[in-house]
Amino acid sequence: MAMSKLSAAGRYDPLHMAEFDPSTHPHRRFNPLIKEYVLVSPHRTKRPWLGQLEPPQATTLPKYDPACYLCPGNSRTSGQKQPVYENTHSFENDFAAVLPVAPEAPTPLHPLMTVEPVHGACDVIIFHPRHDLTMSRLQPKEIEQVIEEWIRIYVMRGTQEGIKYVQLFENKGAMMGCSNPHPHGQSWAHSFVPTIPAQELRSLKQYALTGSQVSEAPKGPGDRPCLLCEYAHAEVKVAKDEGRVVVSNNHWVALVPWWATWPFEILLLPYRRHIAALDELEEEEKQAFAEILSKVTRRYDNLFSCSFAYSMGIHQRPVPVPKGSTHPVDDEKQFAHLHLHFDPPLLRSATVRKFLVGYELMGEAQRDLTPEQAAARLRDLNEVHYLENLQE
Amino acid sequence: MAMSKLSAAGRYDPLHMAEFDPSTHPHRRFNPLIKEYVLVSPHRTKRPWLGQLEPPQATTLPKYDPACYLCPGNSRTSGQKQPVYENTHSFENDFAAVLPVAPEAPTPLHPLMTVEPVHGACDVIIFHPRHDLTMSRLQPKEIEQVIEEWIRIYVMRGTQEGIKYVQLFENKGAMMGCSNPHPHGQSWAHSFVPTIPAQELRSLKQYALTGSQVSEAPKGPGDRPCLLCEYAHAEVKVAKDEGRVVVSNNHWVALVPWWATWPFEILLLPYRRHIAALDELEEEEKQAFAEILSKVTRRYDNLFSCSFAYSMGIHQRPVPVPKGSTHPVDDEKQFAHLHLHFDPPLLRSATVRKFLVGYELMGEAQRDLTPEQAAARLRDLNEVHYLENLQE
Ligand SMILES: [Zn+2]
Numbered sequence: 001m002a003m004s005k006l007s008a009a010g011r012y013d014p015l016h017m018a019e020f021d022p023s024t025h026p027h028r029r030f031n032p033l034i035k036e037y038v039l040v041s042p043h044r045t046k047r048p049w050l051g052q053l054e055p056p057q058a059t060t061l062p063k064y065d066p067a068c069y070l071c072p073g074n075s076r077t078s079g080q081k082q083p084v085y086e087n088t089h090s091f092e093n094d095f096a097a098v099l100p101v102a103p104e105a106p107t108p109l110h111p112l113m114t115v116e117p118v119h120g121a122c123d124v125i126i127f128h129p130r131h132d133l134t135m136s137r138l139q140p141k142e143i144e145q146v147i148e149e150w151i152r153i154y155v156m157r158g159t160q161e162g163i164k165y166v167q168l169f170e171n172k173g174a175m176m177g178c179s180n181p182h183p184h185g186q187s188w189a190h191s192f193v194p195t196i197p198a199q200e201l202r203s204l205k206q207y208a209l210t211g212s213q214v215s216e217a218p219k220g221p222g223d224r225p226c227l228l229c230e231y232a233h234a235e236v237k238v239a240k241d242e243g244r245v246v247v248s249n250n251h252w253v254a255l256v257p258w259w260a261t262w263p264f265e266i267l268l269l270p271y272r273r274h275i276a277a278l279d280e281l282e283e284e285e286k287q288a289f290a291e292i293l294s295k296v297t298r299r300y301d302n303l304f305s306c307s308f309a310y311s312m313g314i315h316q317r318p319v320p321v322p323k324g325s326t327h328p329v330d331d332e333k334q335f336a337h338l339h340l341h342f343d344p345p346l347l348r349s350a351t352v353r354k355f356l357v358g359y360e361l362m363g364e365a366q367r368d369l370t371p372e373q374a375a376a377r378l379r380d381l382n383e384v385h386y387l388e389n390l391q392e
Numbered sequence: 393m394a395m396s397k398l399s400a401a402g403r404y405d406p407l408h409m410a411e412f413d414p415s416t417h418p419h420r421r422f423n424p425l426i427k428e429y430v431l432v433s434p435h436r437t438k439r440p441w442l443g444q445l446e447p448p449q450a451t452t453l454p455k456y457d458p459a460c461y462l463c464p465g466n467s468r469t470s471g472q473k474q475p476v477y478e479n480t481h482s483f484e485n486d487f488a489a490v491l492p493v494a495p496e497a498p499t500p501l502h503p504l505m506t507v508e509p510v511h512g513a514c515d516v517i518i519f520h521p522r523h524d525l526t527m528s529r530l531q532p533k534e535i536e537q538v539i540e541e542w543i544r545i546y547v548m549r550g551t552q553e554g555i556k557y558v559q560l561f562e563n564k565g566a567m568m569g570c571s572n573p574h575p576h577g578q579s580w581a582h583s584f585v586p587t588i589p590a591q592e593l594r595s596l597k598q599y600a601l602t603g604s605q606v607s608e609a610p611k612g613p614g615d616r617p618c619l620l621c622e623y624a625h626a627e628v629k630v631a632k633d634e635g636r637v638v639v640s641n642n643h644w645v646a647l648v649p650w651w652a653t654w655p656f657e658i659l660l661l662p663y664r665r666h667i668a669a670l671d672e673l674e675e676e677e678k679q680a681f682a683e684i685l686s687k688v689t690r691r692y693d694n695l696f697s698c699s700f701a702y703s704m705g706i707h708q709r710p711v712p713v714p715k716g717s718t719h720p721v722d723d724e725k726q727f728a729h730l731h732l733h734f735d736p737p738l739l740r741s742a743t744v745r746k747f748l749v750g751y752e753l754m755g756e757a758q759r760d761l762t763p764e765q766a767a768a769r770l771r772d773l774n775e776v777h778y779l780e781n782l783q784e
């Protein structure tokens with residue numbers, strides 16, 4: 001063994017004191033979807049207060065709240081009434097962030113001060129008539145109705161004139177600025193592809209054109225490699241009790257991504273074939289989707305025995321393939337691979353949150369708990385909801 | 393007037409109903425520093441609850457807190473004691489996010505799962521011995537001591553072996569995850585340039601090499617245009633009671649940037665000449681810096697009559713110019729232009745905050761209040777701190 005190797009192994013060189021261990025040594029990981037890094041400081045999790053748990057909270061929400069503008073038959077802010085709906089139900093948002101018409105763009109004051117008028121429409125998707133049942137407490141059959149409604153809105157809005165992008169998302173919990181606990185999500189459809197999915201699409205396209213296929217993963221359009229098919233395939237091959245996979249079934253995998261920034265962030269995606277958007281899902285894939293959504297949200301609630309707060313967003317083909325056309329292989333939008341991001345703020349208990357501040361706003365994302373440690377915690381949880389356990 | 397012009401003016405075409413008005417119509421603005429957009433929805437500020445104010449809070453903090461690990465003479469978590477310091481005082485952070493040594497990088501599991509070991513050091517900078525005095529309550533002469541300490545740390549850490557970047561920042565307020573109100577900031581110095589300043593440097597370099605000089609603004613190194621010199625110059629030329637400038641003096645300007653994402657975000661920068669970093673400031677520029685820091689933080693506290701929460705970060709040349717060398721014109725780090733970001737979460741009162749969730753995590757940044765409206769609010773405020781007014 002040469003001296004230089006001895007030194008690299010760290011026995012004599014104080015700058016190389018040990019073999020690299022991602023659960024101990026500070027490091028950065030690269031997020032290939034948005035081309036940003038996250039700084040991981042795992043040694044800080046050794047602080048004494050880690051893992052502190054709050055006692056389970058009993059839910060106190062009524063099944064129907066006369067003051068809730070989302071409950072069946074109640075009045076909205078606009079004065080209009082909700083119908084007495086019995087399944088998933090949608091309506092156009094009374095406080096839309098974008099409006100149906102936009103005037104022409106003015107001449108910019110300065111090349112560094114440009115303005116781009118936008119137009120579009122915003123919808124609210126109520127998951128279920130019951131005021132107190134979040135996705136974690138719905139049956140997979142009921143979640144299938146939510147999936148069908150997401151598909152309906154994606155196709156309805158995504159085929160309207162001038163609409164270039166549909167963002168489906170859910171804000172759950174007061175911690176995420178959502179003041180109404182009635183289970184609901186939103187859709188913002190508009191005349192541009194926003195910053196984050198636009199960057200993801202560029203990365204997916206770049207990977208398809210220049211990336212390497214190192215595995216037996218499914219391929220994307222034009223028989224080209226797909227970043228997310230390739231990544232998911234690599235993750236499901238890791239031994240079940242190691243790595244970052246939380247739960248999987250025949251079609252979908254939920255994992256804490258290698259580059260996660262939120263403590264218990266999850267990336268949920270289909271991994272058996274390249275699927276660009278919700279409207280391409282087969283019946284069996286939809287059922288498996290509902291099933292894994294149920295499992296992920298139950299595990300989340302069980303983690304700190306609370307109704308777990310998160311923002312969830314669906315990234316996919318910006319708008320559906322136009323009707324009547326076969327999937328055009330050379331359509332760069334088709335490089336999109338359907339996936340869901342769950343970004344939860346909770347860190348150590350139902351009441352301790354991670355703050356996105358200081359270094360993270362000025363430098364880059366930072367985390368202490370490693371994605372592997374977070375995945376292990378989520379993997380070890382029961383899939384029966386803690387409230388069902390309490391009731392027995 | 394041609395029909396098409398009539399139509400563009402919006403009298404007959406429902407898609408072009410009015411002239412574009414940035415205080416009414418939804419639009420996107422481009423942030424040329426980080427190459428991201430912000431969606432502005434000004435029509436939503438017409439909701440009835442806008443501008444609601446909380447009554448002034450009297451401060452209840454002691455001048456000295458025996459339980460505070462930052463107060464003079466008290467014990468730190470590590471057991472070490474703070475000296476009985478009388479001015480600004482720094483010490484190495486007991487819970488550093490990076491450590492002084494890093495082992496070699498291992499072979500990645502997969503090309504999409506790379507790891508980059510990092511090393512560095514973290515410091516805490518206590519602004520003042522008084523537990524209860526934030527920057528808004530310090531005298532400019534006392535703030536000058538903080539500036540000198542920032543310069544000292546920037547030079548000390550930035551010239552250590554292997555250090556490629558020094559991030560100075562402050563988290564102020566429990567809302568920003570800062571549990572200790574004793575006025576203090578932090579420095580994280582490490583072996584890489586983090587994501588956000590790296591993107592800013594790329595943008596500044598690109599502008600220097602390909603951007604246009606449309607004004608009489610100062611120029612950057614090599615007599616090339618500087619994005620921030622150019623932008624600041626354009627803003628200070630806007631009439632005083634319009635636009636986005638909050639306060640300015642002979643050397644510095646504080647403005648709500650055209651592309652601001654936080655409701656009352658401020659960009660503070662020198663505009664009379666291209667200055668890459670803190671250690672290039674002349675005495676007069678330092679005094680003017682202290683003076684404008686005082687004015688900005690007083691206005692912030694006066695906005696909602698509270699100790700205003702924010703994250704502040706200093707972006708500049710990643711590390712100082714090496715000693716003995718003249719500024720190398722072809723050094724791309726020199727394209728940096730010193731500036732401070734203030735990112736405050738408060739939206740409508742001392743208790744109502746903006747949440748960075750949902751669409752913002754999944755799509756792009758979004759705001760309702762326009763930067764011009766925010767700047768007008770901040771411009772109209774008194775520069776005498778509200779607590780001094782209360783005491784009279
Ligand atoms: Zn995505």
Ligand SMILES: [Zn+2]
Pocket residue numbers: 425592707731733
């Ligand atoms: Zn900056």
